[in-house]
Amino acid sequence: MSTLRELVQQHSTLTEDDIEHLHRLAADWQLLADLSFADLLLWVSTTDAYLEPAYLCVAHIRPTTGPTAYLHDQVGRLLSVEASAHLVAAATAGRIWREGDPEWIDDIPARHEAIPVRNGEKVVAVLGRDTNLAATRAPSQLELAYLRSADDLCRMVAAGSFPPRQPVLADDTSMPRAGDGVIRVAPDGRVDYASPNAQSAYRRLGFSGDLQGMELGPLTSDLADDPLEGAEANERISAALAGASPDRIEVEARSAVILLRALPLRPDGENIGALVLACEVTEVRRRDRALLTKDATIREIHHRVKNNLQTVAALLRLQSRRVTSQEAKSALQESVRRVSSIALVHETLSLSLDETVDFDSIVSKISSMVGEVAGTETVVHLRKEGIFGVLPSPVATPLAMVVTELLQNALEHAYLPGQSGAVTLMAQRDRDTLRVEVADSGQGLPDGFSLQASTRLGLQIVRTLVTSELGGSIDLRPRHGGGTEAVVVVPLTSRGAKTSGHAEVEVS
Template structure:
């Protein structure tokens, strides 16, 4: 295998950098030595850039008479369903060992896979070693190395006569077996039903399967002994897995496993439509809130009393707080995800209030304490309104005139609860007075968050604390452990 072939395949089919490709060329140069030393087949596989499959970019075969691979597999596509060890090592960055895997030639091999990492510790490829598995199992003291229940599984699979149905009879997948002339020699009950429905005939045994189901011709014409294809026909979505059964150079037959994904694809389309509808609802809610805000601003410009002005401003801030929730949802790339990042929401709500507030000398500090907190849109609306009311109170009453000061918003997390603390270093309050804003906070904390709200005593300023339990609607990612609150 020329190094130029590896470089060409990696350049065309992968996103690897020039340095990564150079590293793979270095590894590939040693494959033949290790193949001869271990009497095993060596391969390098790389993930493809446009799909979830991999491609073989390098190989080395040992000088053996009884070859497992008759032909080169350079440039062959590798599927997850047939090579789980390859994709496990890619995802986990760890070694994998498969005691019995199926090669492109339909032979059973023992497969060891190790990841190849670059200088940034990123997995750029996997190195594979394969040895043929013989039916006679060697003696070993390690019980984990041995399969068990061979007699029982043979009994269930139908190796012995019994009244028990074989496994393929109980599965929803279609199992079809054809001989070397592509004549149907076995079909499980689901397969029989499928063929009779699609071919409109009940005479199917020992009939050429391609004549019965012409849409399978491209699958049979495909030269690869192991092949996966997705077909769409007559409103059906099918995944066809083909394995040619060989003994040395002799082709014994072909096994087809067909999955009917029609119902699954229909459900996916329904979910997609629901997702689009939900997104459209979010858009409309956001637009309606902006319309309400525009009407309030228009009324304020038309002229209102000084006494009423503060009420209008408070209402505008509340509308904006709710609107911020939907803006963050719509900014989410995942259309089905309506979770809201509380930290980002708090920043959005507070920044506008401090910028538009009368006192420009008040600083705002928001601390997440190293945690990322997500919650449902319903709870996010409640939290946005709570933050709005409490920060707005501090801006209005804690810093008279042009007094300098700070407002600090703190999020603390525990194993089973979340705490929100909003404090300032302003003039403080001797006694809390009933107001619409505080009534909104109390109702939201108790009824929506099932939590507790209180003012904590401080020598300087005001300190409001909200505590509510963690629930399935609240997800905390502990980027940094936080204990004290």
């Protein structure tokens, strides 16, 4: 299914500013649907050369407070000229259309309304408000307050003052909804109506009385544990009463947290007060804080592990300076590099907000570290091609060891003393796999070489890590044109990263 933007761009001549206005409306219209107890359909006039003038539905939302009028999604539905007469009337007159009789939709009686969507001086779309009449009954006080607020907001849509002209929030998961708690505030700041859920939210803050008739801004300020937070909440409610659309704010008192959002109510330019949505988010914030604490603890653990590994590397480095055996000295130096490569990953994880690392920065540090192993008589240039990207820590830690061993093996064994050459590290990544290749143009593999039969510790470590830890495959083979290439293919899915003992090892 195409997105709202794609449908509008393909079938209409609306400008980018008009499309942004429709996006702002779609970001806020769940509130309008819930207050209306009705489905909302966004219609735009088509300009397709192969279609007769008509209206196309580019978005559809159902209410969470009442039954839907449509069993099937209406996005992409095209209304003919005759069927869209009510939409044309609303767009042409620039006013809300309510004159029609109820109609039957899929055996459901429904009432249609058409609300012009104004952006600046022009009507850019029409908002259909279709109400299921099958369960019609005498409305309660709450329902009357909801419908009154919905009508006010619809008149503001027709006048172009709703939704507010501000960026759509990327994270609206905690945006207060109508069912969370609705408070209508008169122009003097006193509460006209508060839903039961709104009353409950303020009781959690410590107010045991009735909100009706109370000055909401000063009351909220007095209840807040933090005076600055309370003063800010009071200012935002006052700003909504003055016609502004302030950002949402959280208020904490007595270990409870409520999220407030204040909207001005100015239908036809008349100031009739504000609509305040109150959502209790105590448990959500408790979990957020617990996650932040755990994240900080995990980062501290990575920092300490990094420090411990660096201490181990330093001790091994000191020991290598004391031994006289060249073979022992080389083994200790290799151990230093292996420990250091793991420490690099933990150092990066200690700075990350999640359990992922930018592996390209790890590779740069590894390349500098292993570049020191080349003999003084051999000049070898390291080159990197491609991008590793961001990797999860279960992949990054063993892969750092694998890259270290393969680069070290190529630098030590590809070229004879006095020779010069290059070693290339290449990365190729798609959505599901990462392919890593270490290639050189040196002397190549010995005759009869077999990776599975190799007794070199470094290659045994690589094979074990790739197949058991990463669930991937490794192929160490002669390179076309001379030299050697090691190809490692690692799955990036969680299933592949945890696979153990089922990977195939390719050996040429």
